[in-house]
Each structure stands twice: as C-alpha cells, then as structure tokens.
Amino acid sequence: MSQISETKNEKSSEISRFLSFFKNLGIKIKNGFLKFGNRFKDGSIGTKLSHLIMGSGNLYHKQIAKGLIFLVLQIAFLFIFITSPEVNSTPLGFKSIINFITLGTEEGDIFNPTDNSMLMLLFGVIVFGLIGLFLAAYSSNIKSSYKADLDKRKGKKPTTFKQDIELLLDERFHIAMLTPAIIGILIFTILPTIFMILIAFTNFDSQHPAGQVLFDWVGLKNFADIFSGTGEISVRFGPVLGWTLVWAFFATSTNYIGGILLALLINKKGIKLKKLWRTVFILTIALPQFISLLAMRNLLSEYGPINAMLLELGLTDAPISFLSNAESAWTARITIIVINIWIGVPYTMLMTSGILMNVPTELYEAAQIDGATKKQAFFNITIPYILFVTTPYLITSFIGNITSFNVIYLLTGGGPGVPGYKAGETDLLVTWLYKLTIDESEYNIGSVIAILTFIITASATLISYRRSKSFKEEDAFQ
C-alpha cells in the first residue's frame, strides 16, 4: 500500500518538476526581455547604438579591436544573408529559409537543372544555425558594451583587448578550451543529427535522388508506415528489433559473465605468469576488428579449416554453413554470439582484473575479524563488489551492443537474407540502417530507424541509470 502511494508521489513530483521547468523557462524569457529593455534605456549612446550596429558601443569606449570584430561579424552575416551566394548551385542565405520550406520548386528540364532538395534542406538547417550564432554574438555585443558602461560609471577603465585575451586564459579559460571542441561538435555531430532527423519527415528515398527528382515534406507518414502492414519497414521492423534486443542481451551477458570468470581464473592465487596470460587475451583487443572478424568469417567458411577439421573428426557429414545457413537463422545467430565472446571477453576481463585489485582491503579485514571463511568472503564481498562497481558498465555495454556494427557487418553482412527484403536474419537496427542509407539510398526510412533506435537506447539508459545505485551515489564519490 505504502509503495503505491510512494510511486504516486514520485509521479506527481515528476509532473510538477516538468511544469516548473516550463514556468522557469517562461520567467527566464520574460527576464531576458526586461534586461534587454533596461540595458537599452540605461546604456550610453554607444550601447544604444550597439542595438543597431554591432560593435559601436565598444568603439565608443575605445575598445577598437573588439568593436571591429563585432562590426565585421555583422557585415559578414548580413552580406551572406542578403546576397545568398550560391554554393553547389544552391543559395545559402535568406533564400535558404524559403527553400527549406518548399524544398525546391524547379522540376528541371533540358535548360534548367532540378533543384537539389537535399542541399536546400541542409542549407536551411545551416542558415538557422548561423542565425542562432549571430543572435548570440549580437547579445554578447550589447552585453560587452553595457559592461564597459558600468565599468566607466564605477570609475574603472573599460577592459582593453589585451585584458580580454588574458581573461580567456584564466577566469574564462573554459570558453577558450571549449570553443574548438564545440565548433567540431556543432559541424560534425549536431548539424548532421538535426539534418538526419528532418529527413525522416520527407520522402527522400531511392525514387527521389537528390538533384534529379524533387522531394518534399510528408509529415509523419514514414512513421505511420511502420503500422501499415506492407513494405520493408513495416514487415521487418519487429523481427529486426526483436533480434537486436536478443543479441544485445546475450552479447552483454556472455561477455560479462565470461569476462569475470576469466579474470577470476587469471587472478587466482597461485597462478604464475599472470601478465603473460593477460597479454594473450589483450592481443584480441589490440588486433583491428576488421582483421580478426574477416579471418573468423573465412575460418568458418564451408571450405575453411574448421569445417575440414569437423569432417575429419567425423563430427559432421557435410560442411556446416555457420554464417549463411538460410534454413535456420539461429545457426548464424548463435555463431555470431559465440564469436562475440572471443571479441568481447578480454575487455571485461581487463576491467574486472583492475577492479579485483581494488577491492578495499578493509572489507576483507572486517570479514576476517568476523571469522568468515575465504569462500564466504568471496561470495559476500568480492562478487557483490564487482557487481556494484560494474553496474554502469553493464548498462553502457548493453547500449553499445544495441548499436554495435562491426561484428555483424563483418561476419555476415546481415545475412542470411530474407527474400524480398533488405534486412537479413542477423541484421541489427544499425546495420539495417547502414544498408538502407549507404547501399539502397532509402534515406527517409533509414532515418526513421535511427530515430527509433535512439528512442530505445535513450529510454533504456534513462530508466537504468535512474534505478542503478551507483549512479545515485555518483556525486558521493567526487
């Protein structure tokens, strides 16, 4: 009874937290505008002018270099935005916003090339990003000028350019350190991710190749197609998702248990040459996976040495098709899971070895005083300690296996195939997504699968992190 009311309380507090988030957001926005207005009223002429011409406030305060930087930024932005220069014969500027909405109108004929809907979509996203960055620069321009105003009022001199640079190396060192990383992440992670999410809402597929046939927004149609009962995504989504989860479960658990057992074996008291044994297994980690997996694939082929050995030993009458047996998908699936043990166990072993060495000795001492036997100490201290410490690892490794690509792609390529569909029997969501986009140009479906994969991994992470003890106590250790 009390438990039910507890969960209810938890839920209602979640909801109120959710609501207060929006309330706070509203207050923040309101305050933002108030601040904006106040600064305009209160600021010097330079600050007022900064609202129109960036950098004028800084120039007014004789912060020449800073002012010029802001001014150049504004001119460059407006120049690009208004003139909309063409890159790869697609405009980048205010026209991109129109194109972002229409995704191209020129069907193309002998004289005019077709509008490239894909580039239009991409440039639309880029221009929205540029506007965002420009607004950030705009706001910091006013802030900077207003700060100089305040400094002057207090009788201080406005900071010089040299001082600003020095600040970047100290108080504002985080800005200097993070900027390169953030630029990289913006261009190579965030921009592509947003772009691909948007593609899920278009009909960009093999029938609409970019630059040859226009494609357009289709709303939620691609998502609705999952339930339509026909077509690749609707028929194959369930089975692929099911296998992905089965794979992730077995790949994680076999590696985890195997790794711990192996670590216990190597670290067993009395075993000599521990380092040598460990090195044997580290070899697997050091060897690039494309080498070891492609070797496995050939070792297990019908004319390979393993089949020859099995034939010779009389264990089988005909060569076994380990990885491409079309009659029973489970032959390939089990083979993959077994090979994955070869790949993954050394990694868990290394990690667990490290943890075994770090079990706090006080625990053993206390157990010894209480008269515990070694066996008891092992099962009541060592094992629980390993489990406790590795819970976060278990979660990340489950997520990692959902999105693991190399093992499946290099071993079977998703095969054995399912007639009529691109997704084979051993395809995971990610290898399916790869096939659909890279090989088949079905970008929109691929993108839908990516979004669904993200939803699965994200919710799995959230749920498990919330429940795992070690996460709750994470701060306690810092």
Next chain:
Amino acid sequence: MISTSAPANKAVESNLVIGKKAKVPKSVKASRRTSLIVSYILLVVLTIIWLYPILWIFLNSIRVEYNSSNQLIGIVVSHYFPKSIGLENFRRLFTETLFPRWFLNTLMVSSVSFVLSTLLTLSVAYVMSKLKFSARKKFLSIAIILGLFPGFMSMIAIYYILKALQLTQTLFALMLVYSAGAGLGFYVAKGFFDIIPNSLLESARLDGATNSQIFAKIILPLSKPIIIYTALLAFIGPWMDFIFARVILGETNRELHTVAVGLYYMIYGERVDSNVFTMFTAGCVVVAIPIVTLFLSMQRYYIEGVTAGAVKG
C-alpha cells in the same frame, strides 16, 4: 571514485589473499594443487582458442603453395598449417597492390588526428572536471544525449556536408571527421582528472596561477597515463575504422584508401579476385605488427584507462 584510484594498479596482484598463512593440512594442499592444475589446463585451452584465428592469419600470410599449373593458391584452403612457406605474398602485396600507399595514407591520417583529438579530449575533460561555470551541467547532459544517437545516423549528412565544402574523398576530410567528435569522448579523462585533488589547484590559485597555467603546469604533468591512453586510442582509431573511411572515401578511389578500407575491398569489393586471400592476410600482418606492438607496450596505460572509464560509466 576513491576505491579505484589510479596507482592501485601497482598494488599486489591479488587481494584475494586473506589472512596470514596458517598451517595447511595435507588434504587441503592436495585439493588446492588439483584446482591449480585444472586452472592451468583451462588457461592453456583458452589460450589455444584465442590464438587459433590469429595464428591462422599469420600462417596464411607466409603460405606459398602452387597448384598443378604452377599458379599460386591464394584462396582459403582447408588445411590449417601451410605445406610450404615463403614471402611471396608480401612481395606481391607491396608490388602489385596499392598497399604501401594505403599504409602511408593511414599513417598520415592517424598522426594528424591523434594530435588534434588528444588536445580536444583533454581540454574538454579538464574544463568539465575542474572548472565551474554556469553551462557546465547543460554541456554534460547534451554530451550524454548526443552520445546515444547512432553514429552512422549522421554519417550520410557528414558526407553531404563535406561534399558541400568540396572535401569529400580527401584524406583531410577523414582527419576532420576523426578529430571533430573527440570533444564528446571526454568521460574517461574526466574521471581521471576528478581524482586529482582540488586542494592542489586551489593552493596554486592562491599563488596567483591562472587557470591556463594550472592546466599546463599542474594537470598535464600529473596526467601522463591518461594522455597516453587518449593518444593511443586516437592513434589506433584510423587503423581500425573502416565504416567512416568507406563512406567518405568511396570504393573507386583506391589510391586514397586507408588500410582497413583497402584490405576490405581486396576481398569483398565489387570487383574481387578470389585468389588474393593470402595476400590479404599478408596485409593484415603488416598492419597488425606495429599496432599490436604499440598497444602491448602501452598496455599498462590502456588497462588503467579501461578500469577508470568502466567504473565511471
């Protein structure tokens, strides 16, 4: 993470030893010996299983067998040990394929990208661990969310962005792609920096050191293991990855390939010669020797990183 601080790896091999050595009865001694023997047998069997495929690659690379019409047999054969050996496969690899080119390409890409990504990773990790600023929490949660998106999801988009910048099918693009995401892989290094006591930094700050000086003069010298760990992974990455390289470089530009892509297409491309498997394995050996040597010599740092990273989550 008090319990897993870095120097602990140097600790005694096993803490499982409990208590002082008491007098052990003979029967216990005997059973302990059998259990040890069983353990050794198990270890030997496992070692054979783990080395079986690796040794096979090596044996194939030196296998030089001819068929009745005096042609080199390059396909997968059913016998494990070669009937005659030689270096013919390596000679062919270096003279008849673009392998030397691929090797240099990969070396170039990984040399540049490992410097860039190490710098990015360490700087983000330091900022996240030791500097307190308003957007810190936000950045952390955004990084976690971004990490959950499947990497290939953005691959196509990256391809088109590079194309718009007219950078596709260049090694420079590959360097950019490998280094650009490094800012998100800061967790392990952050976990390491978290262990460095804040009091150390505070006393330096009292002496008038700026944050940049603290980073260069205190943090970096203390962080040798994690610098090596980060650099090692970043350097090895391009030798191992073939997904991004494949999408960005394409199949047709053979002279631009990295070793992974080049060797993959050697046996699984659109136009493959089925008789090149031994040559492929020779390529694998040439790639594996430096990488494995590098890796094994840096083993200690790798283990430290893995342990810290896993526990940190």
